[in-house]
Amino acid sequence: MPYTKLYFNRLSLGLVKSSTQINKRYKHNSTISKDLSNFQITKNEQDLINNLPFFKNIEKKKPKKAKKSETEAGERGVYVNKKLAVVGNYFADPENEGYFKYTLPESKTNPYYDVLASGKLDKIIQSKKELPRLSVTKLLTKRWCELRETYDIYSRLPIFSHNQVKVGNIIHSKLENISHPLEVEVEQFKKEFELIVPTDSFHNFANKWIDLISKFAVLYLEGDAREILCHGYLNSKSDNFLKNKTADNFSEDILVSGIADHLFIRRRKRPEGDDNHILFPEIQLKSDIFDSFSSDMDTILNYLDKNINQLISNLEVVITDVKTRNSKTIPAYSSVVKYSKLQVMYYRYLLKLLSSDPKITYHNLLKNVRYRGFDVDKPIDPAMMIPILMSSDLFMNDCRKLRDGLTVPNNFFKTDPHSNQGTQNKAYDWSKYENIIADPNIQNRLSEFFVKWKQPVTLRYLAMRMSQFYYYTGKLLSNQLYIEYYFKGVNFQTTPFKYNHQLLEDEIKSSSKFWFGKRSIEPIDPSMKNLRSYCDNCDYKSVCLWKKEGFEKLNGLGKDLLNVQKHFINGSLNGNNLGESSLL
């Protein structure tokens, strides 16, 4: 269907979905864990894990591995060999031939500066470009085994993209398309558009920000949104995120980014134990609060600004994370369950930080742009803006203001930061499109813009709008978090848990100390259960000294126990004092 038809179809439907449609959007078949109070592994989860056949039979036999296609197995073999060769350069232990040490290499004791940013630091400082980012998932170093994570970091190879990862990406993308059909329409429009939409790194980056602003608008208009970007700056000296402070030291303040899978709005006061609607947005400002539908950015932000206190008492924004599984089970590893919860807590933490002061958030967003080597005042190509303006009214009024050189309203800045930074003088001439574009629908809708603009659309303008949305969203965040488990596209289990600030702060410190070389590696506890489960599924199992020594100790323990038992029996037969024999 041509895009313009889609656009007018949507308009004729008034863009308001019936409640039946909304319910279809959130149809799922999920069971909900009942323990809402504790972030740690719940009894329910622990029972589920312990009762998995994998652990029940652990003493009897090795677990069966899922069959992989020959191609995937072959590709994985090549990948693992490549990894072992690189990691061996740093970790090979001369005293234990064929094994890798579990201590950091003396020449490279700082995983971030010596490995991730290695060789780039001087260049980066000179060019004032961005240091390599960390992601929230990279901070979860103990999600599996920190030693495995360390080897992977030093291998500098991307994670192997096995089938489960590919399936997960498809499901995330499907869910995103359901929540954000406009993005799909914009992409469809671009395919049929007469102009070439730029895809260079600057415009791709701008596109991400435009998407994010649109998603925030959808959050308030529709009640939920997916794939919301968040970030913060982790200071490598203090091992903490910068709070109420701009990132000024780009060799110390490291950008950490993440994507919160799913945000939805629901009523804050709920009957005790009422979980029936936890994954359904319970409010849509467009139909429940605004008299008539409006997707104008200023109307939404003004509404939020005027009513924020009342909204805080009545509504909350809940964050959930979507995990895709290859069977209807939650992960068999307790650390994976625990760190999945911490991951969602990180998103909440970062979104909250971004809401503390919109001016600081705005300046940090601009810093991020500069660190990437982009100009915050560079005009965004009109060929990128036309599909956006054709797809919704969200940016229309702002674009009119920019076109006419008027202030774009923002309650947090005394003067419009956009108009004060010399952007007026940048040429932004849309007049040529009057003759270039033949599509009558575009001409009808956008002809008012085909003139010389007084101010261009820039990343600076987008940063200002983003900082406003971050501010209100952070104020509304709930302490209740969820993980949604999906199998074959259907949500089969949802795990609720509470945000635990102190625990997360401790994790941040610990993870930062690892990344910046202030503590040693902390591998899995070498119990029989761990060595048999974690290690069996690890790419380093054939070379890992920690695993080898772990088994040796356990075997030695077995012999000791046997000796003690023999001694005990002999002693008993010889009539010795049993109490003296049991020295365990």
Ligand code: SF4
């Ligand atoms: S083999 Fe076991 S201990 Fe060694 S890195 Fe892998 S999971 Fe960790």
